[in-house]
Amino acid sequence: MLYPQTNAKRQMIDLSGFWNIHFDPDNSGRFGAGFDGGEIIAVPASWNDQLNDRRDYFGTAWYQTTFSLPWGWRGQRIFVRFNSVNYLADVWLNGEQIGSHEGGHLPFAFDITDRVQDEGNLLVVRVDSSLAPDRVPPGNLNAQPGASFGLASFPDSSFDFFPFCGIQRPVLLYTTPQSAITDVTVTTTIDGKDGMVAVRVVHTADAATLRFSLQGHGATETAESSTNTGTLTVKNAAFWSPQSPNLYTLKVELLQSGQVIDSYALDIGIRTIEVDGDRLLLNGEPVKLLGFGRHEDFPVVGKGLLPALIVKDYELMRWIGANSFRTTHYPYSEQMMQLADRLGFMIIDETPAVGLFFMEPGQERRNALCKQYIREMIDRDKNHPSVIMWSIANEPHTAKPEARQTYYSQNYTVVDHASREAAVQAFREQAELARSLDPTRPLTLVSHEGATEEAWRFVDVISLNRYLGWYSESGRIDAGVERLSHEIDVVHQHFPGPFILTEFGTDTIPGHHAEPPEMFSEEYQVEFLTQYITMMNTKPFVVGQHIWNLCDFKTSQGVIRMGGYNYKGVFTRDRRPKMAAHRVRDIWHKETQSEVY
Numbered sequence: 001m002l003y004p005q006t007n008a009k010r011q012m013i014d015l016s017g018f019w020n021i022h023f024d025p026d027n028s029g030r031f032g033a034g035f036d037g038g039e040i041i042a043v044p045a046s047w048n049d050q051l052n053d054r055r056d057y058f059g060t061a062w063y064q065t066t067f068s069l070p071w072g073w074r075g076q077r078i079f080v081r082f083n084s085v086n087y088l089a090d091v092w093l094n095g096e097q098i099g100s101h102e103g104g105h106l107p108f109a110f111d112i113t114d115r116v117q118d119e120g121n122l123l124v125v126r127v128d129s130s131l132a133p134d135r136v137p138p139g140n141l142n143a144q145p146g147a148s149f150g151l152a153s154f155p156d157s158s159f160d161f162f163p164f165c166g167i168q169r170p171v172l173l174y175t176t177p178q179s180a181i182t183d184v185t186v187t188t189t190i191d192g193k194d195g196m197v198a199v200r201v202v203h204t205a206d207a208a209t210l211r212f213s214l215q216g217h218g219a220t221e222t223a224e225s226s227t228n229t230g231t232l233t234v235k236n237a238a239f240w241s242p243q244s245p246n247l248y249t250l251k252v253e254l255l256q257s258g259q260v261i262d263s264y265a266l267d268i269g270i271r272t273i274e275v276d277g278d279r280l281l282l283n284g285e286p287v288k289l290l291g292f293g294r295h296e297d298f299p300v301v302g303k304g305l306l307p308a309l310i311v312k313d314y315e316l317m318r319w320i321g322a323n324s325f326r327t328t329h330y331p332y333s334e335q336m337m338q339l340a341d342r343l344g345f346m347i348i349d350e351t352p353a354v355g356l357f358f359m360e361p362g363q364e365r366r367n368a369l370c371k372q373y374i375r376e377m378i379d380r381d382k383n384h385p386s387v388i389m390w391s392i393a394n395e396p397h398t399a400k401p402e403a404r405q406t407y408y409s410q411n412y413t414v415v416d417h418a419s420r421e422a423a424v425q426a427f428r429e430q431a432e433l434a435r436s437l438d439p440t441r442p443l444t445l446v447s448h449e450g451a452t453e454e455a456w457r458f459v460d461v462i463s464l465n466r467y468l469g470w471y472s473e474s475g476r477i478d479a480g481v482e483r484l485s486h487e488i489d490v491v492h493q494h495f496p497g498p499f500i501l502t503e504f505g506t507d508t509i510p511g512h513h514a515e516p517p518e519m520f521s522e523e524y525q526v527e528f529l530t531q532y533i534t535m536m537n538t539k540p541f542v543v544g545q546h547i548w549n550l551c552d553f554k555t556s557q558g559v560i561r562m563g564g565y566n567y568k569g570v571f572t573r574d575r576r577p578k579m580a581a582h583r584v585r586d587i588w589h590k591e592t593q594s595e596v597y
């Protein structure tokens, strides 16, 4: 899915601003034709922290705004695009329903050419944010009174971050010509010093030809094609890598009778990524991922797009010596991805499939949603050189159903022993789907099951989350690290190939100190991260270390989440370094011999 752009053939405006919102707790409203009054709400931003009494509101809300069609747009095809609405959106324009979309964090667009008026357009969005077992990610699993286990919390989600909701990324209005380029897929290969850029285009024009041109680093390659594909060869190409995030601008033009009728430009990077035995190779050279899991999370805006925060987080990651992150636990904004291309970060791009379980009710629905998200994520992010791997799930509960029955409350019946098989079947299908959509990038699945994780059979890179010395071996970092070192070796014997420790960390209250180190103190986090990294660095097949988390973040309230926060950040929620940030900075900069930024 192409990001809208303004050029000689296309235009885009952003409908961000102050909209109106009307909460509908009984879910009984019929406001497609609009409502009177309501409260003022900023778009994009989650509603939870904007309005005093709506932090814990997880029901239906109606948004509305008005707009006029910009001058000169008539005659073009006109679309409205939502970059992210969490969770379920139904959209009306001038009283008519124009479509709906399930799932936060991924974009969707509707063609409104035949419905849009020159003036006084009324755009209404019904957002249903309720948490439910048959949604992805799931929620309300412990709904039965008294049921509790571990992360049992309020609001009741199957994941450890606050389920912020609303219109969280920009809403765009854009045009394309009547006959237009609708998709571009770029794949790059390397031959010695040269780069090959293969482009595949989907368009809606009859009897059209394509012109491709590539600019940058001294190159001015062009190619014409009467089919939907083309290849450009760049001699002595400047390849993309974290050290040198070289980008070229690819321009695709659609021509009819020699006239350019549409054009679309995108920044691309020439690079390859592959798994070779236990190694992960970028441009044929082994790479090691140093970085974090993170969250789109900040006071007041919640999960709302905040461009300054994106710049800040990249500053922090460069300062500390990171070269990578995982989009835990949902695809991040398109702006975040665009900057990663420019700044040279290697991203594990993850779908919103966090905390999945495989019992009834809702297994079929969840499986279908996971596939939808894989399609939408790959469709959105396939052209980013920064995206080096797809993650199809975080910590799915693939273990034996008996073990999980109590976890997921007595409300839901375990369907015999089908749940483990259901998990295996679901991930077999999802991995096949991801590979068929993008055969060029390795796949991973992030598990907490360890060597019993059967779904790892379907992926190329083994990703494990572990907190030994925290949730177990509490207070005993040495014991935790020793056990983990052994476990990693066992996992590697069962599942050879590159291994990433995708999460490890400790909750750390800034300013709380203890010597000798004690849990929750800054010293404990320093010691824990140092010992984990030192241990991993002795194992050549460990190709990645992602600390949990870059920053403290908001989550549901529960006994293990003081004040409703997860404190595993090496930076605070307002982006100040804890002691561990300085230690990790020393280690990582030494390791990469990179200049201290």
Ligand code: BDP
Pocket (backbone or CB within 6 Å): 159, 160, 161, 329, 394, 395, 448, 465, 503, 548, 566, 568
């Ligand atoms: C892992 C989850 C992550 C949590 C983390 C934690 O993947 O979302 O926030 O544990 O407990 O299980 O801090």
